[in-house]
Amino acid sequence: MAMTPLAAAATPTPTPAVASGLSSSRAAPLDLPLRFMLTGLAFAVIALGVAAVEAPAFLAGTFLAPPLPLLVHLTALGWLTMVAMGALYQFVPVVLDVPIFSHRLGRAQFYVYLAGVLGLTSAMAAGRMQDAPVGAALLVAGIGLFLYNMVRTLAQVRRWPLTGWFIVAALTYLGLVVSAGFTLALNIRLGFLPVSQVAFVEAHAHLGALGWLSLLLIGVSYKLTPMFALTHPFDECRLGKPVFILLNLALPALFASLLLRLGVVALACCAAVLGVAVALYAWDFATMLRRRRRKPIDLTQHHNIAAVVCLCLTLCLGLALVASPAGTPFHTRLAMGYAVTALAGWLGLATIGQLYKILPFLVWTQRYAPKMGKERVPLLKNMYALRPAQAGFILLVVGLPVAVVCILAGWLPGIQTGFTLLLAGSLIAAANLFRVVFR
Amino acid sequence: MIDEAALRSALKNVYDPELGVNVVDLGLVYGIEQKDGEVYVDMTLTTPGCPLHESMLKGVGEALRIFPGIKRIEVRLVWEPLWTPDMITPEGRELLGWAA
Numbered sequence: 001m002a003m004t005p006l007a008a009a010a011t012p013t014p015t016p017a018v019a020s021g022l023s024s025s026r027a028a029p030l031d032l033p034l035r036f037m038l039t040g041l042a043f044a045v046i047a048l049g050v051a052a053v054e055a056p057a058f059l060a061g062t063f064l065a066p067p068l069p070l071l072v073h074l075t076a077l078g079w080l081t082m083v084a085m086g087a088l089y090q091f092v093p094v095v096l097d098v099p100i101f102s103h104r105l106g107r108a109q110f111y112v113y114l115a116g117v118l119g120l121t122s123a124m125a126a127g128r129m130q131d132a133p134v135g136a137a138l139l140v141a142g143i144g145l146f147l148y149n150m151v152r153t154l155a156q157v158r159r160w161p162l163t164g165w166f167i168v169a170a171l172t173y174l175g176l177v178v179s180a181g182f183t184l185a186l187n188i189r190l191g192f193l194p195v196s197q198v199a200f201v202e203a204h205a206h207l208g209a210l211g212w213l214s215l216l217l218i219g220v221s222y223k224l225t226p227m228f229a230l231t232h233p234f235d236e237c238r239l240g241k242p243v244f245i246l247l248n249l250a251l252p253a254l255f256a257s258l259l260l261r262l263g264v265v266a267l268a269c270c271a272a273v274l275g276v277a278v279a280l281y282a283w284d285f286a287t288m289l290r291r292r293r294r295k296p297i298d299l300t301q302h303h304n305i306a307a308v309v310c311l312c313l314t315l316c317l318g319l320a321l322v323a324s325p326a327g328t329p330f331h332t333r334l335a336m337g338y339a340v341t342a343l344a345g346w347l348g349l350a351t352i353g354q355l356y357k358i359l360p361f362l363v364w365t366q367r368y369a370p371k372m373g374k375e376r377v378p379l380l381k382n383m384y385a386l387r388p389a390q391a392g393f394i395l396l397v398v399g400l401p402v403a404v405v406c407i408l409a410g411w412l413p414g415i416q417t418g419f420t421l422l423l424a425g426s427l428i429a430a431a432n433l434f435r436v437v438f439r
Numbered sequence: 440m441i442d443e444a445a446l447r448s449a450l451k452n453v454y455d456p457e458l459g460v461n462v463v464d465l466g467l468v469y470g471i472e473q474k475d476g477e478v479y480v481d482m483t484l485t486t487p488g489c490p491l492h493e494s495m496l497k498g499v500g501e502a503l504r505i506f507p508g509i510k511r512i513e514v515r516l517v518w519e520p521l522w523t524p525d526m527i528t529p530e531g532r533e534l535l536g537w538a539a
Contacts, residue, residue, distance in 0.1 A: 027493070095488045161488075227486050228457065230535065232523050293524040294458065295536030361490060364456055372453060372498030379459045 026093040030366045032106050036086025037355060038437065039114060041430045043078030044348070048426045050074060051344075051403075052419035058336050058407050059415070061329065063201060070124040072205070075343050077117045077139065080213055081174075083351045085113070085146055087220070088167070090358060092153060095223055096164050101152035105145060113142025129188075136185050143178045147171060162240045166219020169248055173211025180204045195259055203259035205339070210274075211251050213347050214311075218243065218281055220354075221304065225285065228357070229292035229301065239284040246277035267322045271315075278315045282308055298381065299389055303353020306397050310345030317341055329410070337404045344422060345400050352396070352429050359433050360384060384432050392428030395421045441506050446471050446478070449505060453498040455491065460534045462499060466526025469517060476510040478503055483522045492516070 054067045063069070089106055093099055100106060119135025150171055157164060184200045187193045193200070226234040250273040257266040285308050289301070297305075317338040324331050360383040368377040403418025450468055451461040462468055462482065472479040480499055484492055496514045503512050527535065 027490075094490045097488065223488070227489070230458070230485065230524050232485075293527075293535060293537050361457075365494060368456070369494035369497070372494050373501030373504075376452075377454070377456065379454070380456050381459075 026097060026099045027365070028089045028093055028100050028106070029103055030362050032100070032103055032110075033086040033090035033358070034362055034437065035107075035110050036082050036089065037359060038434065039110075040079050040082035040086065040351070041355065041426075041433060043074055043082060043117075044352070044426045045423070045430050047071060047074040047079050048344070048419060048423040052416060052423045055416040055419055056412060058340075059333070059410055059412060061332050062198075063335070063339075064198065066124070066127060070121055072339070072343070073117075073121055073124065075348070076205075076208055076213075078121065080343070080347050080351055082113075082117070083355065084213060084216055085110075087354065087358060088150065088216075090362065091220065092150070092167065095161070096154070096157045096167075097159070098153055098156040101149050101156075105149050109142055109145035109149060112138055112145060116140070116142045132185065133189075136182060140178055140182050143174060147175055161223070162236050162244070163219045163223040165244060166215050166222070169244070170212050170216035170219065173207055173215060173251070177204060177208040177212055180207055196261065199259055199261055203255045206258060207251070207255055209342050209347065210247070210254070215247060217307075217347065217350050218247075221285065221350075224354075224357075225288045225301075225304065228294070228298070229288060230294040231288045231292045234288060234291065239280045243277050243281045243284070246273055246280070250274045250277065264322060271319055271322050275315055275319065278311055282312055299386070299393065300353040300357045302393055303349050303356070303396075306393075307346050307348075307350035307353065310341050310349060310400070314338060314342040314346055330408075333408055333410055337407045340407060341400070341404050345404075349396060349400075352426070355429070355433055356384065356389065360436050363436055383436050385435070388428050389432050392425045392432065395425030395428065399423075399425060440473055441478075441509070443471055446503060446506070449502045450480075450499060453495065453502050455485075455495065457491065458485075458535065460527070460531045462495065464528045464531030464534070466528065466531070467495075467522065468499075476508060478509050478512045480512070480514045481517050482514060483517055485522055487518065 050067065050071050054071065057065065057068050057071070060068070063072075089100055116135050116137075116139030119138055120132055121135070123129060123131040123135055154164075154168065154171075180200075181204055183193070184197075184204055187195075187200065188197060222236045222240050225231070226236070250270050253266070254270040254274070256262065257270055285304075289297070289305070317334060321331070321334050321338055324334055357380070360380045364378070364380055364383060371377050399418045399421025401418075402421060403415055406412075406414025406418055447463050447468065451463050453462045454460065455462065455465060458465065465485070467482050467484065469481040469483060471481075480503070482496070482499060484495065489495075496516060500512045500514045503509065524537070527537070
């Protein structure tokens with residue numbers, strides 16, 4: 001039998017000494033991932049609140065008009081990236097069996113990054129774009145520190161599962177998207193690049209949503225879905241590797257096609273490759289669930305199923321966007337619906353779903369793990385209120401299609417209703433998860 | 440020597456907090472040895488990289504502390520044979536909603 005190195009032998013004590021097969025903990029301290037995740041949840045509520053109040057902006061006809069840039073950055077940076085960073089601080093040590101290079105750097109990075117998000121979004125909210133470079137610089141510094149911490153951490157990894165490769169690729173795209181964003185901000189001011197601002201924004205957004213966030217979510221789901229659903233055996237590499245390769249072929253090509261305006265044929269080719277990758281992943285995800293040994297589908301999996309459906313819908317809307325004539329009001333509304341389905345649907349639902357798993361686990365590890373074997377301890381699913389969580393999920397999955405369909409139809413009251421439902425769903429999720437931590 | 444059934448019964452108080460099934464019914468406990476007042480538990484986890492690994496191993500050790508006369512408890516994490524759901528007992532399968 002292969003065994004892990006044993007811990008030191010016991011010293012004489014009145015009760016028997018216990019030696020376990022793990023001599024030290026690699027897990028990050030509770031406060032490190034927690035601060036990112038709770039802040040990310042707060043930003044989710046703020047972003048959806050702004051969307052509900054500023055619903056007419058979805059009919060404004062351009063992505064560049066306020067408050068849409070504010071809304072997109074609150075969502076992508078404040079909500080999704082904040083949670084993703086916290087999840088990586090918790091996930092990487094456990095799955096790749098390495099300690100985080102520096103917890104102190106992680107904590108410092110949180111404050112720099114938060115200051116950057118607040119600086120950039122408050123400048124956008126106030127319409128003082130001349131103040132945006134300060135926030136943008138802090139943001140770049142915060143992400144730079146995060147990437148440095150992750151690179152030093154990943155340099156210690158000895159065994160690379162498929163999920164590890166997805167994480168490396170996602171972090172590479174994070175570096176690229178922040179570089180592109182900073183260049184875009186400079187270009188708006190100095191105009192040194194001969195490319196359209198709209199084209200740059202579209203390319204930058206796809207790099208972030210698809211490259212950084214989607215690769216991370218897909219990679220993590222290849223580890224977590226079979227683990228929680230007890231899907232054994234499951235060969236993650238059979239379709240997971242083609243998915244990884246196709247996504248990494250399509251993304252740089254899509255970035256170039258959007259930035260350089262290479263035309264409909266180039267975009268259609270990129271969309272076709274992305275479509276195959278998404279279809280393979282969706283098939284694999286369905287297979288993981290179909291073959292599960294743990295029959296009840298939990299709250300996180302419900303969120304994940306809805307999220308993968310939104311990923312497929314995003315792809316369909318993206319294909320429709322390529323096929324529809326540009327410059328028409330419907331084309332712009334299609335682009336808005338596409339962005340909302342991707343950000344609030346695919347990425348947002350999956351993120352909230354994972355938080356229902358990660359936050360109870362973090363608190364359980366701190367509060368109840370030392371009592372394991374000595375007394376009865378609660379199960380993870382008992383740490384949050386299930387009924388409100390289910391109600392919140394229903395509000396999210398009803399609100400999203402209402403908002404998207406009404407954006408496509410150009411009907412303002414429906415858009416307001418959809419985002420109000422989404423806001424209510426996110427408020428319930430945030431209240432429920434904050435209660436797990438602070439009760 | 441302590442009756443192995445009693446040791447296994449004590450280990451049934453250690454639950455996987457995610458699955459809600461104890462380590463014995465999950466089939467994670469591969470063997471229990473006793474020698475000169477020392478107890479050795481060979482156990483595995485449902486997957487390498489299980490986020491609960493440390494808590495589960497410590498919990499198993501703690502659960503056996505109730506027996507008088509044990510001088511030392513050692514919990515050994517093993518990966519061979521690799522765990523599969525087929526190792527779950529009928530009781531565990533029922534808890535997971537998995538008809539045998």
